[in-house]
Amino acid sequence: MLYYMTQSKSIETPIFPFTAIVGQEEMKLALQLNVIDPKIGGVMIMGDRGTGKSTTIRAIADLLPEIEVIKDDPFNRHPDEAKLDNLSSTDEIETTFVKIPMVDLPLGATEDRVCGTIDIEKALTEGIKAFEPGLLAKANRGILYVDEVNLLDDHLVDILLDSAASGWNTVEREGISIRHPARFVLVGSGNPEEGELRPQLLDRFGMHAEIRTVKDPDLRVKIVEERTLFDQDPYAWASKYKEKQQELKQRIITAQNLLGEINLSYDLRVKISKVCSELDVDGLRGDIVTNRAAKAYTAFYGRKEVTSNDIEKIIVLCLRHRLRKDPLESIDSGYKVKKVFEEIFDMV
Structure with a gap:
């Protein structure tokens, strides 16, 4: 046996x-x-x-x-x-x-x-x-x-x-x-x-x-106002977003159920691997994660076929931290990923 x-459970607080x-x-x-x-x-x-x-x-x-x-x-x-x-x-x-x-x-x-x-x-x-x-x-x-x-x-x-x-x-x-x-x-x-x-x-x-950090003054003011209103009365303020929250929750559940039906064509998978190879990414984690993220992104938008545009939205997030660092290079790693992606996927 x-x-x-x-351990005792903590008291819930508004999120x-x-x-x-x-x-x-x-x-x-x-x-x-x-x-x-x-x-x-x-x-x-x-x-x-x-x-x-x-x-x-x-x-x-x-x-x-x-x-x-x-x-x-x-x-x-x-x-x-x-x-x-x-x-x-x-x-x-x-x-x-x-x-x-x-x-x-x-x-x-x-x-x-x-x-x-x-x-x-x-x-x-x-x-x-x-x-x-x-x-x-x-x-x-x-x-x-x-x-x-x-x-x-x-x-x-x-x-x-x-x-x-x-x-x-x-x-x-x-x-x-x-x-x-x-x-x-x-x-x-x-x-x-x-x-x-x-x-x-x-x-x-x-x-x-x-x-x-957000630089736009108008956006900064909006963020501060939203937070202030939440702090004043979290329950009443959060209720304004109840419908939006429910919609997004349902969208995520639908995407989870749809995930197994998503198709990523062989041609696009080869191009993803070409990007990883061109960027000299070590190992195969970059390829695997990009494939999975592209499918999840497609499911999130309620479709079953991954497109080049779907891959474009997620590939920087999946690969930017896998590039070898050159201390003398000032080019942003995300920019390098985007540039190679555009060349290989003919999206220049």
Whole structure:
């Protein structure tokens, strides 16, 4: 028998609506595509301080539909996954619906806090595998957000990326091993002035969005007004966006269901790989992610056939962080991707 030590639930607070966020279209698109197809591999968001990174990420999690889970299960597992814990098919499983988990990973988190811990004393004296779930367990089937990920210890970043890619977390201590599902969309954010991630780690994020402080005075005023009104009366103000929120939620659900029917022609797949080859992208992650993101983008717009225009909208997000850095080169990596794309796809 495996016992879990559960933690108390936090009090809900109002969330700024996703559809009310002004600007930052690149970041919003990357997040939407990743919740449509989590296999894209997460998002790295780099940009100036105070540009709404945390607000937008919490807003997308709040927007998503509730999921069915086994009641009081520390891993938010679907009832169909009960067999993984050796439950008999005759056992009656009580279920409930909960919001998509949105977990913040604090910068000073330890490996035990992230992965979970095993109570060795109880295991040795009572023969019980007592496991205290960590943040990876809590984030299963949800979103794991790491602010200032470029300041996080590389070892922890490795653990997060491995779990996000495999969908499992394994905790081993003193010959005792516990494995649990950890499927989540990994979202990292940071300020490039405080340092970049190592290329090996950066490459493992599916998409890379860059955001900048809004310069247009009128747009800045609008953003400030929206936030002020929300802070004054969050519930009343958010109700104005209820219809838009519901429309976008339904659009995402429809896209998720449509994903398996999307067709990406052989010709376009060859051209995507030509772009990656021309840009000297290491490995095949760039090809795979671009294919998946193009399909998710097409599904988001309710179509079944990927076009060159669909690929154009997402290819910079998928490849800009995979280019080899030349310290003497001043050309923006996104511009280089766009230029090569236009040449190969004859869209000049």
